[in-house]
Amino acid sequence: MNRNISFTINGKSVTLLVDVRQSLLEVLREHGYTSVKEGCGVGECGACTILIGNTPVDSCLYLAVWADGRTIRTVEGETRNGDLSEVQQAYLDAGAVQCGYCTPGLIMTSTAFVEKNKDNTSISRHDIKRAHAGNLCRCTGYETIIRAVEQCLTPEKPNQDTHCKCKAESGE
Amino acid sequence: MAVGKSVQRKDGVAKVTGKARYTDDFSMPGMRVAKYLRSPIAHGRVVRIDTTRAEKLPGVDGVFTFHDVPKNTFATAGHPFSLDPEHGDVADRLLLTDCARFQGDEVAVVVTRDDMTAHKALSLIEVEYENLKPLIRMQDVLAHDAPELHKRSRNLIKEHAYTVGGDYKKAIEESDHLIEGVFETQIVQHCHLENHSSYAYMDDMDRIVIVSSTQIPHIARRIVSEALNFPLSRIRVIKPHIGGGFGNKQDVILEPMVAFLTLKLGGIPIRLKLNREECMVGTRVRHPLHIQVKAGISQEGNLNVIDYDAVSNTGAYASHGHSIVSAAAAKTHYMYPRAIYRCRARTIYGNFPSAGAMRGYGSPQIIFAVESLMEDAARKLGIDSVDFRLKNAVKPGDINQIGKRPIVTAGLIECIEKGRDLIDWDKKRATLQTPQTGPVRKGLGIACFSYLSGTYPSCVEPASARLILNQDGSVNLLVGATEIGQGSDTVFAQMTAETLGTSYEKVHVVSNQDTDVTPFDSGAYASRQTYVTGQAVMRAASELKDKILAYAGVITGMNPGELDIDEGNIVIAKSRQTAVMSLKDLSMDAYYNKNRGGQITSEVSCKALTNAPSYGCTVVDLEIDIPMCKVKINEIYNIHDAGVIINPLTSEGQIHGGMAMGIGAALFEVLMVDPDSGRIYNNNMLDYKVPTIMDIPGLGSGFVQTHEPTHPYGSKSLGEPPVLTPAPAIRNAILDATGIAINELPMNPKTLFTHFKNAGLL
Known part of the structure; x- marks a missing residue:
């Protein structure tokens, strides 16, 4: 059975005819939002994380029909007028990108977290970790992802190491 | 000057904006979906297979079984071709099998218009199996009356034995102490975030074009040619961005099948992509090893001799099986090159997913055994763990006993010293009481490695x-x-x-x-x-x-x-x-x-006609909650001599990722196979404990930069080495904290409980 749904994605209104059995992940990828990656299809890995409203959601577990009337953000929409978002830039600066497959989902999780906590001065490393616990990454060991988020929350001190002695010694 | 700077990665913007395209992000008009029918049992012969109902289902383009595929066996390991037939890879695989050798083996494949039709078609294929005894345990595989997984193999793929460095017997006799240990390592899976995926079509010149998530496009081209008896020049392999590999994509897994299917079906584009559950079992895993090690040591703490006998189980098909354990042993000799090495390595088959290449290529297992034994030796002699390693570590000018060549750059001693200082070893050592009491105990651990930069x-x-x-x-x-x-x-x-x-x-x-x-x-x-x-x-x-x-x-x-x-x-x-x-x-x-x-x-x-050893170590400070059987890492550092560092930021990233994978294998990860039935219990990323961000502690790293003269910029290997030493360093720290030597992986609460219980701690 098919049904028409309407939603806003990355600031644009769209209406699509979808099979009611389809996940939002499948529908988004079919319509060219290929930043949304499938790593497991059952909500284990977070590679398909998008924002619905301001909430990170595994789009593989979210039926497309539930998106009717919602506002969706994917990483494709985070670059404005050619400028990377603060979180995208922080991921590059911190070296938080390797194979890149988990990156779009992680960036959306970080974006929601950073926007929510922009003015919160008491965010700890543990808070950052809790917020990202639904996104698996096999390349980075998560260290640089935490640094990227820290950079967004303390932009005036981008290189400050706030957590422990564990920052690498520079090879330079 | 660009070398030595943390310049932004070339693919960075493409990846943070979601523009980087991976294999699944491409599609073609009319593209069909292929899906495997996988065996529900670990060992059994197909006695009847009926595809009639599946073939009649609307939307099905083709159903293929063992009867339809070429009958020439091929080797899947992603090695360059060997001109020496003795050194070639083991050709033991067909595109589809009539004998299931692991739970998930590929017995049929369907090509359909979409995923749902594929699932339906698979459910309509009727298969009858004759059950054979699954062989999982080493003793079962090697039993005299064990059925052969592959004809005339005796379930043994290859056996190596050698001694290098001098007179073994004399060295043993002259040693004041003989230390021995038996070590067991587990099956680990790569868990790259992008599952294996390939598609193929035939172009307007009747050539097969394969787009695939592979680490080895040129090698894949040759192997497809061998598997299909199809001219190599009419095969083209394209590798887009790939979502991680860690060795699992240094093997041809889907490419020969998609090529075969498009060839059979008139060149239409066909996609074969594995879901996570298939990828966990139907690709490759890390070899579980059983390792007996013996070391002879003088009263002064000089390591005279290391002797190991390793049995590596490669699972259902050889893949890289024959080369893993010998390669790992050879790379380990660079660490303590003044010792005599005796090595015996056997690789056997078993009814579980095929083991292949995985980051470290056997070295994580061998180094777990060797560096655990070195710890036991230091303790027996009453020498500090760091000092014991400093005493025996490689120095520039030492001779590697296998190639008989001098080792030019060797920064292992500096790595150990740097690690010791970063973690404040001496000060912490002085404050730690021995033996400790109470439910939460602290420990320090170290482990070293050597590795090579390539395969020459x-x-x-x-x-x-x-x-x-x-x-x-x-x-x-x-x-x-x-x-x-x-x-x-x-x-x-x-x-x-x-x-x-x-x-x-x-x-x-x-x-x-x-x-x-x-x-x-x-x-x-x-x-x-x-x-x-x-x-x-x-x-x-x-x-x-x-x-x-x-x-x-x-x-x-x-x-x-x-x-x-x-x-x-x-x-x-x-x-x-x-x-x-x-x-x-x-x-x-x-x-x-x-x-x-x-x-x-x-x-x-x-x-390349040279090869350069790289070195390093892990130092760790942890505490262990004995009633909870849980390990908490307070600080952990990996220090590497990878020669001149070309890009400090991306190099640090390699270290972090390897450390996390090493910590995962040390504390959490195991693909669980029932030793009687061969059933796999946890082929998904919830039940298989791939570490989340909550599980990984702060990761520290450091470099000792030597200038390797055989490389134009002075560089050496870094991709795999970071995974090698976290597990033995953690094992040694647990020993430090509790006095209990855990000689098996993973050291998860289940394992720790057994050991603590046996030792009377619980």
């Missing part, structure tokens, strides 16, 4: 690079080496910029390998690309520079020897200030002057 002289090490001067004065770099997330494109661009004298931004790397376009290279494995391909890149950049300066001489009438390139300008070499012309102006002349010039390019294809 075991295997050939080919690499190629092509450079083209563009009309705007920038250059395009084409390599057959593959970017799989480790950052190889970035370091190759840095090397090019460094040697050519242009800026990093002006070097464009053609990142997607295409066997029709990018020159030959065997691909991403063995931590080889920076070291091996780097040599081709440097030579190509030098050649391009010479050609550019020669052409500048033609244009200006100046002596090319007096010219140089600096920041994209031709300059007078002596002054470096005076720009003679820009590279753009020179290039436009070369392209468009009616009477001279031509496109300026260079191409180098060469082989």
Whole structure:
């Protein structure tokens, strides 16, 4: 059975005819939002994380029909007028990108977290970790992802190491 | 200067904006879906298979079984071809089988219009199996009456035995202490975030085009040709961005099948992509090893001899099985090269998913055993763990006993010292009581490694690079080496910029390998690309520079020897200030002057005839909650001698990722196979404990930069080594805290509970 749904994605209104059995992940990828990656299809890995409203959601577990009337953000929409978002830039600066497959989902999780906590001065490393616990990454060991988020929350001190002695010694 | 700087990775923007395209992000009109029918049992013969109902289902293009596939067995390991047949890979695989050898073995495949039809079609295939006894435990596999997994194999793939460095018997007799241990390592899975995926179609020249998530496009091309008896020149393999591999994509897994299917079905585009549950069992895993180790040590703490006997279980099909354990043993000898080594290694089959290449290629298992035993030795002699290793560690000028060549750069001692200082070893050691009491106890641990930079002289090490001067004065770099997330494109661009004298931004790397376009290279494995391909890149950049300066001489009438390139300008070499012309102006002349010039390019294809050992260690400070059987890592550092670091930021990333994978294998990860039935319990990422961000502690790293003379920029391997030592360092710290030696992996609460209970701690 098919049904028409309407939603806003990355600031644009769209209406699509979808099979009611389809996940939002499948529908988004079919319509060219290929930043949304499938790593497991059952909500284990977070590679398909998008924002619905301001909430990170595994789009593989979210039926497309539930998106009717919602506002969706994917990483494709985070670059404005050619400028990377603060979180995208922080991921590059911190070296938080390797194979890149988990990156779009992680960036959306970080974006929601950073926007929510922009003015919160008491965010700890543990808070950052809790917020990202639904996104698996096999390349980075998560260290640089935490640094990227820290950079967004303390932009005036981008290189400050706030957590422990564990920052690498520079090879330079 | 571009080398040594943390420049932004070449693929960085593409990846943070979601523009980077992976295999699944491409599609073609009319593309069909292929899906395997997998065996529900671990060992059994197919006695009847009926596909009639599946074939009749609307939307089904084809159903294929063992009866339809070519009957020539092929080898899947992603090695370069060996001219020596004795050294070749084991050809024991068919595209589809009539004998299931693991739970999930591929007995049929359907091609349909969509996923749902594929699932329906699979459910309509009727299969009857004759059950055979699953062989999982080593003793079952090697029992005299065990059925053979592969005919005439006796379930043994290969056996190696050698002694190097001197008189073994004498060394044992002269040792004051003999320390022994038996170690068991588990099955680990790579868990790259992008599952295996390939599609294929036939182009307008009747050639098979395969797009695949592979680390080894050029090798995949040859293996598909072998598997299908199809001319190699009519096969083209394209590798887009790939979402991690860690060795699991250094094997041909889907490529021969998609090629076969499109060939069978008139060239239509067909996609075969594994879901996570299939990927966990239907690709490759890390070999579980059973290792008996013995060490002979003098009263002063000198390591005289190491003797190990390792049995590696490669699972259902050989894949890399025959080479893993011997390669690992050989690489370990560089660590304590003044000792005599005796090594016996056997590789056997078993009814579980095939083990293949995985980051570290057997070394994590061997080093777990060796470095655990070194700890036991230090403790028996009452020598501090750090001091014991400092006493025995490699020094420059030591001779590697296998190749009988001197070891030139060896920063292991400095790595150990740096690790000791970073973690404040001496101070913490002085404050730790022994033995400790109470429910929460603290421990310090260290473990060292040696590794190599490529596979020479075991295997050939080919690499190629092509450079083209563009009309705007920038250059395009084409390599057959593959970017799989480790950052190889970035370091190759840095090397090019460094040697050519242009800026990093002006070097464009053609990142997607295409066997029709990018020159030959065997691909991403063995931590080889920076070291091996780097040599081709440097030579190509030098050649391009010479050609550019020669052409500048033609244009200006100046002596090319007096010219140089600096920041994209031709300059007078002596002054470096005076720009003679820009590279753009020179290039436009070369392209468009009616009477001279031509496109300026260079191409180098060469082989590495050297190999350089890299070194390092892990130091860890942890505490263990005995009633909870839980380990908490307070601090952990990996220190590496990887030669000159080309890009500190991406190098640090390699270390972090390897450490996390090492910690995962140490504390959490195991693919659970029922030893009686061969049933796999946890083929998904919830039940298989791949570490989340909550599980990984803060990760620290450091470098000891030696300058390796066999590499043009002084560099050595870094991709795999970080995974090697976290597990033994953690094991040694647990021993430090509790007095209990855990000689098996993973050291998860279940394992710790058993050991603590047996020791009376619980």
